[in-house]
Amino acid sequence: MGSIELVCPAGSPAMLKAAVEAGADSVYCGLRDETNARNFPGLNFSPEELAQAATWAHARGRKLLVAVNTFARAGQSARWRASVDAAATSGADAVILADLGLLAYARERWPDLRLHLSVQAAAGSPEAVRFYAQAYGVRRIVLPRVLSVQEVAALVRETEAETEAFVFGGLCVMAEGRCALSSYAARRSPNLCGVCSPPEAVSYTEEDEGLVSRLGGFALDQFAPGEKAGYPTLCKGRFEARGLLSYLFEDPVSLNAMSLLAGLKAAGVTAVKIEGRQRGKAYVARVAGAFRQAIDALDSGADPEAFAPLLTDLAEGGRETAGAYRKLWR
Incomplete structure (x- = not known):
């Protein structure tokens, strides 16, 4: 079994470089508009910066993934299609989508473009994964943050698509993709x-x-x-x-599933993902560096859990959770 791919956030070109230099295998980012779910002032990439980022990452053997992961509004879908076009022409390695119409558009307009399914689509069953893979050619599923490690393993056994699991950063109480x-x-x-x-x-x-x-x-x-x-x-x-x-809804805590890396790898997870495109380059450098060490330790037969305390002070409210991965409730 090969090494788990480390996927890190980039809210800016500087953050992208910090993530790669700290050990990220892949970096995900979005365009500077409402077509991605981190549409904050001062963040994200222009189409020109996206193309430059793809060239820079590829020169270092890393991958660039572009999130177009919000849902297109009626009468305004051209804006979302334009973001898919920008990602495809930039040389990005994959585009991360949630909207069914955009998935259909991307597959027809850019048949060679690799498609990943956003966590916003909430595909948490083998049947859902197979539907997206067969209907739209989706190659990777970003798993919703409501599955235990055992449920992840069961899903992987019954499907052929790659899986990507969040392991660090903010948690959200919403049913993935439908927060109001x-x-x-x-x-x-x-x-x-x-x-x-x-x-x-x-x-x-x-x-x-x-x-x-x-x-x-x-x-x-x-x-x-x-x-x-x-x-x-x-x-x-x-x-x-x-x-x-x-x-009433959720405690202000952060996800840190570094102690479960071995279990996720054994479950067949392809990649692990860090949340936090809005957090900055110092944040991504620390988190990517710690997870790089943990994954390398796992690959060498050592215990990756020893690196978990390196990130405790970054947790929201100073508190961490393993989330649903170590599910004790239903």
Whole structure:
């Protein structure tokens, strides 16, 4: 069994170079518009930068993957098709798609372009994977973050497509690809506009009770002096219900599945993926470097778990989870 491919995020050309230099095998990025799910100001690539990035990565034996992973809106699908065209002409190694119409367009317009299925499509069963592979020629499935290691292994056994699993970074409570919470408060949703909790809708104010975070004017959390304050998203807000103050939807924690690398490799996973295109080059350099060491250790027969503590301070709220991979609930 070969080594697991390490796929790292790039929100900018500088971040892409940092990821590759730290040990990424592949880097994924998006264009500077709402066709990708990290549409934040100051992030992402122009078509020209995308072509330059592909050339730079290929010269170093690395791959460039382009995310066009939001859902096209009625009457505006030309914008999404243009992003697929830009990815194809840039020399990218694959495009990551979720929208069925875009998958059909990409297969017909660019028959030699390698297609990966975004986590946003939520293909979590062998039947779903086979459908995308047979109907659209999808070569790789980015697995939804709701499967245990045992479920991943069962899926791999019953399908022929490659699989890619998230192992580090932000977690989201949404049913993959169908989040609407952000749009209620901020009028923009991640799956249509490419941004969850847009920065212009976020605010922090010092009040008598402490630091208060808001989204679209709605108070989502309150922090005591010295308490770590996370980025305000509705799914990770702290609310009072029936007299109990708690995180009703999801605790503000980060995924770190480095301790499960051996299990994921044994399950047949092709690639592991780092989340965080919005986090910057220092972040990706540290995470890519730690996972590079862990994967190399695994390949040599050593225990990769020893490298997990290298990243604890990067976790949201200072807390980590193995997510659904080590599922104890149903």
